[in-house]
Amino acid sequence: ILGSTETGELQLREDNIGLFASCDVADPEVIEKANKGELRGWSFGFYSCADEWKDADDGMQHRYLKDIDMSEVSILSVTPAYIATSIEQRSDQEKAFERRSYEDESQVVKETAKQEKKEKNDEDEEEKRALISRYKHEVEFLKMKGGQYNEK
Structure with a gap:
């Protein structure tokens, strides 16, 4: 102390x-x-x-x-x-x-914003991959049905 x-x-x-x-x-x-x-x-x-x-x-x-x-x-x-x-x-x-250290504080805010943007981009990429995978499965399914698509 x-x-x-x-x-x-x-x-x-x-x-x-x-x-x-x-x-x-x-x-x-x-x-x-x-x-x-x-x-x-x-x-x-x-x-x-x-x-x-x-x-x-x-x-x-x-x-x-x-x-x-x-x-x-x-x-x-x-x-x-x-x-x-x-x-x-x-x-x-x-x-x-x-x-x-006010410059350092702004740097932390920038780094935090950068990290949040990266996380958002990662989430967007994951969502895109899921959609692509889903569409690929639908295409394969359509091929198996002879190319005919019946919307339900």
Whole structure:
């Protein structure tokens, strides 16, 4: 555990972007990863007490969290589930960097749309194969009947 709101090392508040978390970190391993630029973002563990789902114009569903119970906040050196987080490091000399991942988020949306399109194309191809197979069977059946087709 790097910090806690109860002991004061971790501060959480809502700002104009969303959840703001600030943590005074003393762990040497985390500091080293920060100095190397290896930290990727935050992960927030929570339970949804009230949310709302809406269909967007782009066909995607958007989830709006109305009320949550936060259980934990983690600093990650791997890509977080919600990649539009940012992380900033400050030292005594006010050396700072910030990592924003909005481009990555749009990439995930593009990849998701691409995957959905591929799945749709796969379904269409499967449907086409089934129709072709059915027509081939009908042709064979017609050949066996001497080429006469009687619609029932």
